[in-house]
Amino acid sequence: MTKDSLLAELRSIVGAANARVDTTETACYAYDATHYTHHPDVVLYPATTAEVSAILTAANRERVPVIARGAGTSITGGAVPIHGGIVICSGRMNRIVEIDTENLTATVEPGVVLATFQAAVEKLGLFYPPDPASLSVSTLGGNVGENAGGPRGVKYGSTKDYVLGLEIVLADGTVMRTGAKTVKSSSGYDLTHLFVGSEGTLGVITQITVRLLPLPEAKRTVMAIFDSVEAAAKTVSATIAAKVVPTTLELMDDVVIDRVEAYRPCGLPRDAAAVLLAEVDGSQQGVARQVELVAEVARNGGAREVRVASTTAEADTLWAARRGAFAAMARSRPTIIVEDATVPRDRIPETVARIKELCLKHDLQIGILAHAGDGNMHPLIMTDLRDREEMARVARFVEDLFQTTLAMGGTLSGEHGIGHLKKRYMEWQHGSVGVEMMRRMKQAFDPNNILNPGKLLPDQGEAASDASSLLD
Amino acid sequence: MTKDSLLAELRSIVGAANARVDTTETACYAYDATHYTHHPDVVLYPATTAEVSAILTAANRERVPVIARGAGTSITGGAVPIHGGIVICSGRMNRIVEIDTENLTATVEPGVVLATFQAAVEKLGLFYPPDPASLSVSTLGGNVGENAGGPRGVKYGSTKDYVLGLEIVLADGTVMRTGAKTVKSSSGYDLTHLFVGSEGTLGVITQITVRLLPLPEAKRTVMAIFDSVEAAAKTVSATIAAKVVPTTLELMDDVVIDRVEAYRPCGLPRDAAAVLLAEVDGSQQGVARQVELVAEVARNGGAREVRVASTTAEADTLWAARRGAFAAMARSRPTIIVEDATVPRDRIPETVARIKELCLKHDLQIGILAHAGDGNMHPLIMTDLRDREEMARVARFVEDLFQTTLAMGGTLSGEHGIGHLKKRYMEWQHGSVGVEMMRRMKQAFDPNNILNPGKLLPDQGEAASDASSLLD
Numbered sequence: 002m003t004k005d006s007l008l009a010e011l012r013s014i015v016g017a018a019n020a021r022v023d024t025t026e027t028a029c030y031a032y033d034a035t036h037y038t039h040h041p042d043v044v045l046y047p048a049t050t051a052e053v054s055a056i057l058t059a060a061n062r063e064r065v066p067v068i069a070r071g072a073g074t075s076i077t078g079g080a081v082p083i084h085g086g087i088v089i090c091s092g093r094m095n096r097i098v099e100i101d102t103e104n105l106t107a108t109v110e111p112g113v114v115l116a117t118f119q120a121a122v123e124k125l126g127l128f129y130p131p132d133p134a135s136l137s138v139s140t141l142g143g144n145v146g147e148n149a150g151g152p153r154g155v156k157y158g159s160t161k162d163y164v165l166g167l168e169i170v171l172a173d174g175t176v177m178r179t180g181a182k183t184v185k186s187s188s189g190y191d192l193t194h195l196f197v198g199s200e201g202t203l204g205v206i207t208q209i210t211v212r213l214l215p216l217p218e219a220k221r222t223v224m225a226i227f228d229s230v231e232a233a234a235k236t237v238s239a240t241i242a243a244k245v246v247p248t249t250l251e252l253m254d255d256v257v258i259d260r261v262e263a264y265r266p267c268g269l270p271r272d273a274a275a276v277l278l279a280e281v282d283g284s285q286q287g288v289a290r291q292v293e294l295v296a297e298v299a300r301n302g303g304a305r306e307v308r309v310a311s312t313t314a315e316a317d318t319l320w321a322a323r324r325g326a327f328a329a330m331a332r333s334r335p336t337i338i339v340e341d342a343t344v345p346r347d348r349i350p351e352t353v354a355r356i357k358e359l360c361l362k363h364d365l366q367i368g369i370l371a372h373a374g375d376g377n378m379h380p381l382i383m384t385d386l387r388d389r390e391e392m393a394r395v396a397r398f399v400e401d402l403f404q405t406t407l408a409m410g411g412t413l414s415g416e417h418g419i420g421h422l423k424k425r426y427m428e429w430q431h432g433s434v435g436v437e438m439m440r441r442m443k444q445a446f447d448p449n450n451i452l453n454p455g456k457l458l459p460d461q462g463e464a465a466s467d468a469s470s471l472l473d
Numbered sequence: 474m475t476k477d478s479l480l481a482e483l484r485s486i487v488g489a490a491n492a493r494v495d496t497t498e499t500a501c502y503a504y505d506a507t508h509y510t511h512h513p514d515v516v517l518y519p520a521t522t523a524e525v526s527a528i529l530t531a532a533n534r535e536r537v538p539v540i541a542r543g544a545g546t547s548i549t550g551g552a553v554p555i556h557g558g559i560v561i562c563s564g565r566m567n568r569i570v571e572i573d574t575e576n577l578t579a580t581v582e583p584g585v586v587l588a589t590f591q592a593a594v595e596k597l598g599l600f601y602p603p604d605p606a607s608l609s610v611s612t613l614g615g616n617v618g619e620n621a622g623g624p625r626g627v628k629y630g631s632t633k634d635y636v637l638g639l640e641i642v643l644a645d646g647t648v649m650r651t652g653a654k655t656v657k658s659s660s661g662y663d664l665t666h667l668f669v670g671s672e673g674t675l676g677v678i679t680q681i682t683v684r685l686l687p688l689p690e691a692k693r694t695v696m697a698i699f700d701s702v703e704a705a706a707k708t709v710s711a712t713i714a715a716k717v718v719p720t721t722l723e724l725m726d727d728v729v730i731d732r733v734e735a736y737r738p739c740g741l742p743r744d745a746a747a748v749l750l751a752e753v754d755g756s757q758q759g760v761a762r763q764v765e766l767v768a769e770v771a772r773n774g775g776a777r778e779v780r781v782a783s784t785t786a787e788a789d790t791l792w793a794a795r796r797g798a799f800a801a802m803a804r805s806r807p808t809i810i811v812e813d814a815t816v817p818r819d820r821i822p823e824t825v826a827r828i829k830e831l832c833l834k835h836d837l838q839i840g841i842l843a844h845a846g847d848g849n850m851h852p853l854i855m856t857d858l859r860d861r862e863e864m865a866r867v868a869r870f871v872e873d874l875f876q877t878t879l880a881m882g883g884t885l886s887g888e889h890g891i892g893h894l895k896k897r898y899m900e901w902q903h904g905s906v907g908v909e910m911m912r913r914m915k916q917a918f919d920p921n922n923i924l925n926p927g928k929l930l931p932d933q934g935e936a937a938s939d940a941s942s943l944l945d
Contacts, residue, residue, distance in 0.1 A: 161666075162634065185888055187890045188885045241575060244688075246686070
C-alpha cells in the first residue's frame with residue numbers, strides 16, 4: 002500500500018477535515034515540554050472509539066507508528082512522535098460521559114481537560130484529587146498515560162489510585178474493556194493498572210472510569226520558615242511521623258525563595274534557607290487540630306516563623322509564592338529542566354544535602370521546589386540548552402542524582418513518567434530482569450511495535466553510560 | 474531426572490525436615506475452604522528467597538507444578554494443588570522485616586499472619602486497613618495473591634490499594650523486585666499490580682512492601698433496622714450519595730437475622746426485614762458528625778429504629794450479631810457457599826431483589842450478609858454438597874447471578890478471586906479479548922505453565938455452559 006492510499010484510508014475514517022498533513026498543523030504536534038521535536042506525518046482527530054479502532058487496524062497492517070496525544074505537556078518526550086507516523090489527538094473525544102453521584106464514579110473520554118473535569122465534579126460536592134501543575138490544559142487521557150500526580154499526592158496518591166476501569170483500543174484495532182465500576186474487584190490479572198503509566202505504548206485509551214471522593218468540608222494552609230534547609234527537610238518526615246498526613250507539603254529552598262522575591266515579591270524573607278507550605282483538609286474540626294499539629298511539629302523542628310492562614314484570602318497569599326515559583330525560576334536562564342526522582346520520605350534531608358553537593362560538584366544552578374511530603378524532590382536545573390558543555394554537566398548531575406535516589410529505595414519518576422528522556426536509566430531501577438519482563442508486556446500487547454515506539458523501554462543495547470546523550 | 478532425584482534435590486535445598494511427602498502432611502495442603510481437594514506430591518517449607526529461587530529453578534527444569542500457599546483460606550479453590558506437584562508453604566517466611574514509622578510503610582515476608590501484622594502496626598499508632606474475615610489466620614502473601622478485601626473496603630479499598638512493591642521469584646528462579654518505597658512512582662509498567670490478585674500464577678512472592686496510614690483517632694458504630702430489605706438497600710447508596718463514606722456498611726437480611734437469633738440471640742428483632750450496620754472513623758469530632766449523618770439518612774430511608782453505640786462495649790454488642798452471622802448460617806445446612814459477585818453501589822436494591830427472585834426460581838435457601846457499602850453482595854447459599862440435584866440448582870443460581878451482576882457493570886469477584894471455581898466465567902466479564910490478553914501475561918511470565926496451573930484462566934475450550942460442573 003502506498004503512503005497516499007493509507008492517507009486516503011485514514012481520511013475516509015475520520016473525515017478529510019480531521020486528517021491533517023500540513024506542516025503548520027503537524028508542527029503543533031511535534032513537541033512536548035522537553036526540547037525533543039519531530040513532526041508526525043499526519044495528525045488525526047477521531048471522534049469515536051470505532052474511528053480509533055479503524056485507525057489502529059490500518060496502522061498495524063502498514064506498520065506505521067501511532068502516538069496517542071493529550072495536551073502534550075509531558076516533560077520526558079513521551080508525547081513526541083520521534084519516529085514520525087500518526088498522532089491521534091484526543092481533542093474531539095472530550096465528553097464527560099457520566100458523573101455518578103450514587104457510586105462516586107465518573108466516566109470520561111480521554112480528551113477531557115482535567116480542570117474542566119474537576120470543576121464539574123466539585124460542583125456536585127465531589128473530588129478528584131490528582132492535580133498535576135498542567136491541570137488547566139492537560140487531559141485525563143494524558144494523566145492516565147503518565148500516571149500523573151501533583152502536590153496532593155502526599156495524602157491522595159496519584160492517578161493510578163483513582164482509575165477503576167478503561168476502554169482501550171489495542172494495537173490491532175481490537176477494543177478491550179478492563180476493570181469494573183466497583184471499588185473492589187479481584188477478577189483476573191489487573192490489566193487496568195498495567196495501562197496506567199504505560200505512556201501510550203500498549204494501547205490507545207478511549208474511555209476512563211475513575212472513582213471520586215466526597216469533597217472535603219474544609220482546608221487550611223500553614224507556612225513555616227526555616228534558617229536551615231536540613232531542618233525544613235527533617236520537618237517533612239517528622240510531620241508524617243507525627244501521624245499527620247497533610248494534603249500537600251511543599252518545600253522551597255533559598256534559591257527558589259530568592260528568585261520568587263526578585264520576580265514578584267510575596268513577603269518571603271530573602272535570608273531564609275527554606276520554606277515549607279502545607280495544606281490540610283478534612284472536617285472543620287479535624288483541620289483545626291491538624292493545623293495545630295503541623296505548626297507544632299514545624300516549631301519543634303526549628304522553624305523561625307510559622308504563619309497559619311485564617312481566611313481563604315490569607316491562604317491564597319501564602320500559596321502565591323509557590324504558584325509563581327516555576328515562572329520566577331524560568332526567567333533566570335534560557336532553559337529549565339525539572340527532575341522528578343522521588344525518595345522515601347525519611348531520606349529527604351539526605352537527598353537535599355546531596356543535591357546541594359552535586360550542584361557544587363557539577364557547577365550548576367539548581368533550586369529545589371519539591372512535593373516534599375511524598376519525597377518527589379523536583380530539583381529545577383537552570384541551564385541553557387545551547388551550551389553543550391553545560392548540558393553535559395546537567396546529564397552527569399542527573400545520573401548522580403538517580404544513583405543516589407535509587408540506592409535509597411526511590412524511583413526514577415514520581416509522576417512525570419519515563420518517556421524518551423529516562424528510558425536509558427530503566428535498568429538501574431528495575432534491573433535487567435524487570436526490563437525484560439516489561440519488554441514481554443510490550444511484545445504481548447504490541448508485537449509490531451507501532452505504539453509510541455522508542456519510549457519507556459531502553460532501545461536494545463542502550464545504556465546510561467554516555468552522559469552527554471541527554472542532548473540526543 | 475527421576476522423581477526420586479528431584480526430591481533429593483529439593484531436600485538438599487530446604488533441608489530434609491522441611492520437605493515432606495508423607496500423606497499425613499500432604500493432606501494438610503490438599504484443601505482450601507471449598508470442596509476441592511488434591512494432595513501435592515511434596516510440601517516444602519523454605520526459609521529464604523534463595524531457597525524459593527532454587528526450588529523454582531528445579532521445578533521449571535522438570536516441568537513440575539508449584540503452588541505457593543499461605544493459610545489456605547481461599548474459597549475459590551485457589552490454593553488447592555489440583556494437578557499435584559510442589560506446595561511451597563510460606564510458614565517459615567514469616568518475619569516482619571520492617572515497620573517504618575517515618576515513611577508509613579512496612580515490609581514483610583509472605584507468611585506473616587494478617588492479625589499479627591495489624592497488631593504490630595497498631596501498637597505504633599499505624600493502620601493497615603484490609604480486613605478479610607480470615608485475618609486471624611490468613612497471611613499477607615495470600616492476601617496479595619487474592620487481592621483480599623473485607624468490610625473496610627467501602628472506605629479503604631482492598632489489598633491492591635496498599636501494595637507499593639514486591640520481591641518475586643519468577644518461574645525460572647530469577648528474582649525480580651518491583652515498585653519502590655514511595656507513595657508515588659511512574660516508572661515503566663506497573664508490574665506490582667499485575668501480581669496483586671494473580672493467585673500465584675505468575676511468580677512466587679517472597680517479600681511485600683505496603684503503605685500504612687495513621688490509625689484513626691476514633692470510630693463509632695450505628696445500627697439501623699428496617700421493615701423492608703429494599704429500603705435498607707436503598708439506604709446504602711443514599712448514604713454514599715450524602716457524601717458519607719463509612720469505614721464499613723454491612724447488610725444482613727431476614728434470613729440471616731433469623732438464624733443469628735436462633736443460634737445466639739443478639740437482640741435483633743426477628744420480624745425485621747434487614748439490618749444495616751455501619752462503622753465510621755476519623756477525628757473525634759469528625760465521627761460525631763458522620764454518625765449523625767448516617768443515622769439521619771437511615772431514618773429518612775425508612776429505618777424503624779436506629780441504634781447509635783455510645784461506648785465501645787455498646788458497639789461490640791451491635792457487632793456481635795454480624796460477627797456470629799456466618800457461624801449461625803453454617804449451622805443450618807451441611808454446606809455453605811459464599812458468593813462474591815460485586816455490583817456498583819446504586820444497583821444494590823435491584824441486586825437484592827434479583828437474589829430473592831433467584832432463590833425462589835431455583836428453590837434455594839439463601840441469606841444475604843453483604844459488604845453492602847462496596848456492593849459486595851455475599852449471598853450465602855445454604856446447601857448440601859452430597860445432593861447433586863440441589864448443587865446443580867446452586868450452579869444455575871450462580872450463573873444467573875453473574876449474568877445479572879455483570880450486566881450492571883459489576884465483577885465476578887470483589888475480594889475472593891477466581892481460582893478454580895470461577896475461571897469458566899472469565900469470558901463473561903472480560904470477553905475473549907480480555908482473556909486472551911491475560912493468557913499472554915501468563916505466557917510471558919510462566920511459559921511452561923508450572924505456577925498454580927489450572928487457576929484464574931479458563932482451560933482452552935472451557936466454557937460456562939455446563940452448570941452442573943460446579944461439582945467437578
